[in-house]
Amino acid sequence: MSENTNILVVGIGGQGVMTATEILAEAAIALGHDVKKTEVAGMAQRGGVVSSHLRFGTRVLTPQIAPGAADVLLGFEAAEAMRWQHMLRPGGITLMNTARLVPPVVELGLYDYPEDPLTEIKKTGNKVVAFDATSIALDLGDIRLGNTVMLGAIADHLPFSAEVLLDCVLKRFARKGEKLVDLNRRAFAAGRAAVGAAEAAAA
């Protein structure tokens, strides 16, 4: 169990969480790992919570990550990164987009959105690196690049080289033209750099 790598990718239906996890799975398969990927997202298409579990290693049995066993938490949205903190193992790390997506129940005044999810996560003592993936994507010209920015962000926190993951990302866009491949290459690099810069600043 312990030799498996456990990656939890979280966000909201429609953000591309499941696609991102699928690309991570492809990278693990390319390296010859056994892989299982699971999520409960039956109604997530309707703006609900999505959490996608990826486990890889020599042999994976149970597909879902046990609470307290995730090595890396990749959060596509600030509050969602907070929601799943209990899933991290001691010493695990959160890589999170600081962008906030406020649900209708908060707009209706029934609940509050936390003032600052990053601070709340820091209070737990868990390691966390935060960056604005949505702004990075918009600066590159399309919010949909956010998914690749997030994959770039996790690239240096995997038990394999960032290039393997980058290859899997770019393979997805190979048929769609060099321009798109290049944009995604830049998005991946920008996500990687954002995490690198934040970690350097904290060190």
Add this chain to the structure above:
Amino acid sequence: MAAVMPVPAASRVLMSGNEAVARAVWEAGVKVAAAYPGTPSTEMLEVISTYPDIYSEWSVNEKVSLEVAIGAAYAGSRAFCCMKHVGMNVASDALMTLTLTGVIGGLVIAIADDVGLSSSQNEQDSRFWGRFAHVPVLEPADSQEAYAMTLDAYELSERFQVPVILRMTTRINHVKGLVTVGERSEKASAGFRKEPARWVMTPTGAGKRIPLMFARVGELRKEAEVSPLNFIEPGRDRRVGFIASGPAYMHVKESFPDAPVLKLGFSCPLPFDKCRELAAMVDQVVVVEEVEPLVETELKAEGIAVIGKDILPLQGELAPNVLGPAIARLLGEEAPRLRSTPPMPLFPRPPTMCVACPHLGVYYTLSQVRNLTISGDIGCYTLGAGHPWNALDTCISMGASMGIALGLDKGRGEADKDKRILAVIGDSTFLHMGMQGLLDIVYNKGNVTVLLLDNRAVGMTGGQDNPGNGRDIHGDPAPRVDFAKLVEALGVRPERIHTVNPYELPVLFKTIREEVKAPEVSVIITDQPCVLIKDYHKLKAYEVIDDKCTGCGNCIDVGCPAIHVTRRGKEVKANGREVDLAFVRIETSVCTGCSLCVQPCAPNAIVHHVPVSPIKLVKGCEV
């Protein structure tokens, strides 16, 4: 849905349980496959429909889909049918007599149990059907097994001339794992052979088939004893031995790698001798099954001492974090320390209706009409029970909105005498099981206003086609039901049938208010497509002029997720009453211009968005 077909044999592919079954169905030489969509089973038929050598269809309901598959199997062809757990409740009438006739061509029925209730109205254990109908049940534990057992199921089905249930759960259907695939082998159809004593089930005929059915159970049990799908892994720690099936097997192996395990892949009829063999090896036996104590009860009745639901929950998944502490307690050991902290308190994020969903107009209107009891149904529109509308009062099963509305009408007491009864049902649900209910309302002179929300799709499961939208499973043109004519044919008077645009709130409001007053059945059909299907066309986005917004919050009551509060405040009205204010903005990047929020905006603060510096969108970028 990506075609799996081009994947060559012997490839190792990352597949969900649903994709794996679909691949095996194709390889098994199946000729006919039918289903009604239902989470978590839907993708099986979606993938099968990409194979041109299989006839596939979305049937109007699960019973019809099973009957189509039965007919094909009677004709001597291999057939497949799949459904979510509650679908088998609908199809069971056919199943319970199918077990007497048996089949010629192999027939596999994949049933997806939503263990953990990710998207269902209940949690049921479909392994009961194996016992109830006396047919075999196979239980895969991951995608590779889902693939392999589907192929096994066809062999078993033809050898014993019996339909086989492939019992899956959400944690099989929707989990992706590596599968090694093979090639399709064509199967010739035996052809339909007339044999009334077998195919025409009358009391005399059926009476003669019942002993054959029970004899078959005996033969199948012998087969289960020797089947390689049931095997014992001896293990070293003999204090507890486990009997497990489905995903629970993986959880047992993960939690107790050294324990002896009897893995049940062919779990009905139960191989009692194999169970005794395990019991003889260990101090005590724990049965780990999701969700009901079926194996446990049968083993106890057989005189085999086992432990099960006395220490394990009767609901939900038996994941390692559930199993570990339960077994530790059994052994009198300290429970393994949880390494995790409790979840941090946070707002919930329930599923919402989509931006510009045509149901928004309906529920906004219903939330404004007083004195209604609203009988609801299964679909996206069940979300109308939630905030901000709170406009749906019941929901139990497909099509139930009709009968329940009639019962609410006929059973009303003094307290409800002034209540208006309204039923809400979607197009696909209406065709699935609602038509008969409406006919019952008409025939029995009920006073119900029916809102038929025709969004031309099975929305909740991903927008599948149905007879209401004029497209078949491949998206090709098909005859389209005319709902207005249909309900008129059922006996609703033409003057009580209205087709309205759910984005025109004043018309919708007026129509509903008038029809609930009519002392007879009315049908109001809304006619705008689901925003997630290709029939939907986006319009120009809106924005809020901040200076004009008075913070009244009317637009928020529509419930569109594109509307966000920018600041809150309070205002004291002339009458001294203090009211809360919520000033808003519209997320123009997702707004598709449905105008539902514009209509209740008193100060006309919502106008078409004019981009100041247009963001360049990269065409074809799908991340």
